[in-house]
Amino acid sequence: MAPHHLPFYLAPGSGTDTLMVVMGIFLIGTILWIGTLYWKLHSLPERMAHKSQKLQFEFVAVLGLISLFTHMHIFWIAGLLLALIDIPDFGGPLRSIADSVEKIADAAPEAGAVMTEAGSAPAVGETPASTDKPGPAKEKEHSHV
Numbered sequence: 001m002a003p004h005h006l007p008f009y010l011a012p013g014s015g016t017d018t019l020m021v022v023m024g025i026f027l028i029g030t031i032l033w034i035g036t037l038y039w040k041l042h043s044l045p046e047r048m049a050h051k052s053q054k055l056q057f058e059f060v061a062v063l064g065l066i067s068l069f070t071h072m073h074i075f076w077i078a079g080l081l082l083a084l085i086d087i088p089d090f091g092g093p094l095r096s097i098a099d100s101v102e103k104i105a106d107a108a109p110e111a112g113a114v115m116t117e118a119g120s121a122p123a124v125g126e127t128p129a130s131t132d133k134p135g136p137a138k139e140k141e142h143s144h145v
Contacts, residue, residue: 042068045079055089056082 011017042064049060063079066072 042076045076045083048080049083052083054083055087056085 006012009019011020046057046061046064049057054060060079060083063075063082067075067079
């Protein structure tokens with residue numbers, strides 16, 4: 001057969017196989033593309049938890065790493081489920097309550113200080129002024145003799 005009758009996919013006599021070079025480049029590109037797709041799919045739970053500012057972000061990230069190194073898909077599934085679930089934030093309201101109680105405690109007068117009519121505590125060594133209003137009734141002490 002004459003060389004002009006050979007199909008295009010056969011290497012010519014010069015030794016350069018064009019089809020093999022094209023397929024080699026295609027194979028390397030495909031492997032890189034599939035690897036990138038794998039990494040994006042593998043980090044999906046972590047990206048979901050990070051995007052929505054979930055409290056359990058670190059836990060989801062650790063589950064993703066465990067599934068990557070152990071090749072056990074149950075960890076990836078658990079991370080995906082945790083990324084989808086909203087865990088209620090109990091710390092925020094409790095922190096707010098603690099801050100409010102602390103503000104109230106700082107605003108309250110010191111124990112043992114008596115307020116005068118002007119609304120300020122008497123100076124050190126000064127006796128509190130008596131008021132005409134009767135104070136709260138004290139309970140009678142009962143002695144059992």
